[in-house]
Amino acid sequence: MVLIVLAAGFICALLVRYAPGALVDERELDPHLSEENLAALRAEKASDASVNANFIRYLRGAVHGDLGYSESNRAPIAALIADRAPETLRELAIGLGGAWLIGLAAAIPAGRWRNAHLYDGLSSAAAALLLSVPAAVAAYVCLLAGLTSGVVLMIVVAPKIFRFARNLIVPAYGAPHVFMARARGLSESRILFAHVLPPSAPQLLALAAASVSMAIGAAIPIEAICEVPGLGRLAWQAALARDLPVLVNVTMLVALATTVAMTLAGARPWGEERKPEATR
């Protein structure tokens, strides 16, 4: 896990170094600068040329809480992240919590009432329609309707959870031991919690981990459109301003969050055990 996060950071550092214009300082265009000052600027930039040295210097600083300086925001990156992370975490908590509630609540009836073809068809069609709308458009529509960014995230992620959960729960309800449990008169809630959800638990856990990744991905356009001062908006602004040090840090943070989620769920990102999702 640590290796993956470090590798993500190192690749980012490589991209920063070899991005067009990486070793050029805009201040060089200033006609008032003397030759000595220009030479000093170029020497300063040339000292940044070594990717390895820079990355090691960055890691040393990171250990002491120094993540670098954002030129576009004119602030230390650690302070920027600390300021914006709570907003994103709050949004993710509302969005993911709500999305799971809606997704599961919509998926369970499709399995429970196996002859409710109309409900299954309508709910699947609604999910397909919502999945066909870009997150940014959903954010605009919700913004016009006066909804918060957390609710937008919920609306964007819920159809994905519904779709995967439905594909797990419908076959689980069709298993012979569920028919047997129903024939023996077990209550529906007991059937659900003792005989349907437990066999699907590993896949649902993997889906929970994947939903963190989905939500983080969707948070960027949503925060950008809804003007939420979170990490997604920070990443977007950094991308527009080509503030590459901010992007490296946010990348490592996001890689850490998703790999922790995957590790906790015991799933490798999009591994073979989740192949049915990948083919969808």
Add this chain to the structure above:
Amino acid sequence: MKVVRGCALVFLSLVGMAAIAPEWWTRARYDTQFRDRPDAPPSRAFPLGTDALGRDRWARLWYGTRISLTLAPAAALVSCAAAALAGGGAGWMGGFLDGALQTASDLFLSLPWFFLLLMVRAFLPLNAAPLASIALTFALLGALGWAAPARVVCAAVRRIKTSEFFFQAQAAGCRAARVLWRQLLPNVAPVLWAQFWVAVPAYILAEATLGMLGLGIAEPLPSWGGMLRELEGAPSFRQWWLFAPAVLLAAVVTSLQAILSRKEDSV
């Protein structure tokens, strides 16, 4: 479901035909300016009105549709080709290559897809020429979308390598090239085909989102994402015509999903 898929196919065919050559049937080109009619509301001459520069939105919508519907499949083709090479090679050779592929794809998939796209796009020039921005956007989509399909292809190749017909072909003395051509490729092709159809709607949506965030195709070339940026100026739903690109995009992607469900059934 057959009726739904049939309708989806007919709709996509109609959109495709309309988008092939919009210059034949639209009133203006995507960059023609009607300087006396900026920000005009919908009318008979301009069914979706004009934008702030006086350009016909209806014409721009169809030119943008052509770009999205041509280049999203092209990008999907690139990522499927990369996935076939990487995943197929790793699954066929096994050992170190297989491990390397798993590690590389772990690395790619440890980041959310859209975040990865945004990050890598930021490292490339943002003020590229319009045509270069098209190539850049869709090359990026194609290049970054290889990891998930590569894993699926790798797993498929591994499965085929342990199947009875494969052993039989080897036992019959078939050369490696013949086994590859006659046994492996025909069995991997449906998997790749399914991955292609998964990628197309995903890339259409990704381009739209990138465009809305100002990181997509550069002006004056139209794209669905670029046109959707106009929503920023929409104070309410009353300017319904600004939502036309979103409606067309959603209809196209929903239709593709309906057809995709058929592909899934067949794989």
